[in-house]
Amino acid sequence: MDPVVALEIGTSKTVVLVGEMRDDGSLMITGKGEHPTQGVRKGEIIDPESVVNGARKALAEAESGSDVIINEVVLAVTGGHIRGTVYNGTVPVGESDGVITGEDIEEVEELARAVHLPEDREMVHTINQSYCVDDHEPVINPEGMVGAKLSLDILGFHGVRSLLMTTQRTVERIPMEVQDSVFGGLAAALAVLTPEQKRSGAVVIDLGAGTTDYIAYAGEVMACGGSLGVGGDHVTNDIMIAFNIAQARAEKIKREYGRALAPDVVDPPKLALPAELGFSGNVVNLRSLHMVINARMEETLQKIRRRLEEANVLSRLGSGIYLTGGGAHMRDITALAESVFGVPCFIGKARHVLSLKKGVDAPEYATCCGLLEYAFRTREQEGDPSGSLLGSFVKTLLGRGR
Numbered sequence: 001m002d003p004v005v006a007l008e009i010g011t012s013k014t015v016v017l018v019g020e021m022r023d024d025g026s027l028m029i030t031g032k033g034e035h036p037t038q039g040v041r042k043g044e045i046i047d048p049e050s051v052v053n054g055a056r057k058a059l060a061e062a063e064s065g066s067d068v069i070i071n072e073v074v075l076a077v078t079g080g081h082i083r084g085t086v087y088n089g090t091v092p093v094g095e096s097d098g099v100i101t102g103e104d105i106e107e108v109e110e111l112a113r114a115v116h117l118p119e120d121r122e123m124v125h126t127i128n129q130s131y132c133v134d135d136h137e138p139v140i141n142p143e144g145m146v147g148a149k150l151s152l153d154i155l156g157f158h159g160v161r162s163l164l165m166t167t168q169r170t171v172e173r174i175p176m177e178v179q180d181s182v183f184g185g186l187a188a189a190l191a192v193l194t195p196e197q198k199r200s201g202a203v204v205i206d207l208g209a210g211t212t213d214y215i216a217y218a219g220e221v222m223a224c225g226g227s228l229g230v231g232g233d234h235v236t237n238d239i240m241i242a243f244n245i246a247q248a249r250a251e252k253i254k255r256e257y258g259r260a261l262a263p264d265v266v267d268p269p270k271l272a273l274p275a276e277l278g279f280s281g282n283v284v285n286l287r288s289l290h291m292v293i294n295a296r297m298e299e300t301l302q303k304i305r306r307r308l309e310e311a312n313v314l315s316r317l318g319s320g321i322y323l324t325g326g327g328a329h330m331r332d333i334t335a336l337a338e339s340v341f342g343v344p345c346f347i348g349k350a351r352h353v354l355s356l357k358k359g360v361d362a363p364e365y366a367t368c369c370g371l372l373e374y375a376f377r378t379r380e381q382e383g384d385p386s387g388s389l390l391g392s393f394v395k396t397l398l399g400r401g402r
Contacts, residue, residue: 001021007176016055018030206366238295260293
């Protein structure tokens, strides 16, 4: 297959990965580019020109490293406006003997996807959850079963149309064609989770600078997902306010001394900061620093916990929770997550990734690796001559595939 290019315009960093699918199903990363992002807040573009300039530099770096001329990209979308909602469609079975056919399945899928969103919102993805025949237990593939009516639940991800269009138009100004747009949380989950983990129940939480995306699998389906407009930048801002220091210094302290839990004893206990332009010298109590970080991180994870509880999936996470994104590097983050969710928590890394570029399987690249996976699986599905409703890509999303 021809190479695919993934583009993630994050709040703090723009990342580009160029990948090729090998015969054994692994992803070979042949190019990588990244550049600090300017003009994005909470995952939403507020200065398109600055975003375009940074993206051009990241794309140029990836292009030169891979010997590929980049004309189109698969784009990650995120932001607190992205929501996941479950929708239902129900149709009577067409055949007189009650045997469910492919036509019945197509009809119920079309009905379930005919969602009337508010005018300001647009659907990004619709993903099958499960079918039901005559309101009995959910089934994976109802074709050939007998019943009077067929129902389907789908999980739809939608966002504010103007924000989604601003992102696409900005990329087109590079100029670059957008091959497809993918919710960042879905991409991260696609890269990190195995089919077995999806089947037994798992959550991926992508801890970005401006947003926190999440996807949950339970009961062999993608059960819920969405995005919070809160991320690592909010932790940095809390540190700035608490200790009256500049943003750059707050970010540096967070990275070098930050931790998600606040132990009783910290060695050394304090950090002396020299004066800088506009700010006087200061002494930071490191336990106080940890308490500031812990408060924000715990609040963010608690918000996700409540959403998982509302979707009735928290008690069905046999494989635990996987943390990706730059925030996954924070010390004690898995321990904090375990205390919040009450299930085992791990750092998530992209599977099936090969690269001469070191560290591409790190948690901060999970979304881009998932974008490549999504693009190749979609390409395979579009080339499937059978046109199967439960093709390889849908199986991959739902945990029943590779």
